[in-house]
Amino acid sequence: MTTPSTRGWFQRLVAQEDLNFLLTNRVPRIALTRAMGWFSRIESPLLTRVSMAVWRCFTPLDLSEAKHTEFRSLKDCFTRELKPGSRVFDARADVLCSPSDGIVGACGEVRQGQVYQAKGFPYATAELFGPTQDARVFEGGSYVTLRLTSAMYHRFHAPADGTVEHVTYLSGDTWNVNPIALQRVERLFCRNERAVVRLRLRTGEPIALVPVAAILVASIRLHFLNVLLHLGRRGANEMPCQAPHTKGQEMGWFEHGSTILVFVPPGFELAEGVATGAQLRAGQALLKRVG
Incomplete structure (x- = not known):
């Protein structure tokens, strides 16, 4: 009662x-x-x-x-650097590490091209990735949402050994990405400014990192392109590249705090302890190979 x-x-x-x-x-x-x-x-x-x-x-x-x-x-x-040794990356070959500090939001399996930003709020991977990128390779795979608060460490790193093969920058809005907004604004991540960073792991699997900007933070620095992605870059900007990275290597930063979405194909599962609400540090196990 x-x-x-x-x-x-x-x-x-x-x-x-x-x-x-x-x-x-x-x-x-x-x-x-x-x-x-x-x-x-x-x-x-x-x-x-x-x-x-x-x-x-x-x-x-x-x-x-x-x-x-x-x-x-x-x-x-x-965009501060940390003291050496502040973030230790899990060295196991079958583990993909968290690319950044963050609070785990929605996570789980990609089903029929849909994932969730919050309970009851689905969005399409095809819309998130934009019209030039094919997200079907992640069907049946897993995704994890990592939200960075303004006070957190803002740099993000390679989750495993591999090569960045392509970046698509999509200009957009700057809605807040806090839990309240995610429960009220449909398809929020698809509306906001974002970059789709496609990597191929050394073992051959494709993965994607999608940094999403938000209010007060609409600048994403990618070191391997030596470019600052910001609101002045309209439309879909295609940036093919061949940028090898080792696990833990710094990839870039946000200039305030926001969200990184991680996508992997079938063959991976969430690492132990990764669930909505869990707080992770860069380098902790995020996903692991099955079998």
Whole structure:
């Protein structure tokens, strides 16, 4: 039976979610994202310290693992390097590692070309990958959603030995990718700016990493292309390449915090402990070969 007290708690929760959604999505998202990009690049140690103090009022920012703790700009803090040895990648040959720190969102099997961003909110892999990329190779395979909060380590790494063969950059919106938005905005990942990074493992299997940008973060740096992907690149930008990577090698970074989607073909399963809500660090086992 629902009591007045439980009804009141539920109503307060809904009101908080409504306010969060309003403040992060019912705003000029792209304009704010561009403004944040400009602000984060201002090189002023004093302004950076003040901005970080304000930032800490809203989220726990832990710099204990950072290689440096003094920054010229907010961007330098967002994209900070860590001390050597802070992230150790699982060396087992049958394991694909988490490419980044993150909180596991929806994960599971790709079925009939569909996956989920949240319970009851499916989207098509064909739409996510864009009109030029074939996602059918991942039918019956697995996917994992990794959400990076603003305070997390923002760099991402190769989950295994292999070669990046192609990148498709798709410009788009900058909806927030927090759980509240994922439960309210249909096909959100397919609407947002994103890059489809296609890799072939040394053992021959294709995999894909799809970094998805969000409000206040619409810049993705890919080191192997020496290019910054951002809102100014309209349409589908095709970038074929042959970029070998070893497991754990840094691939790029987000300039704030967002999401990486990982896709693998049949023959893999989720590693032990990988489930919705689990918090992972780059290098931990994410998927493993079956058999």
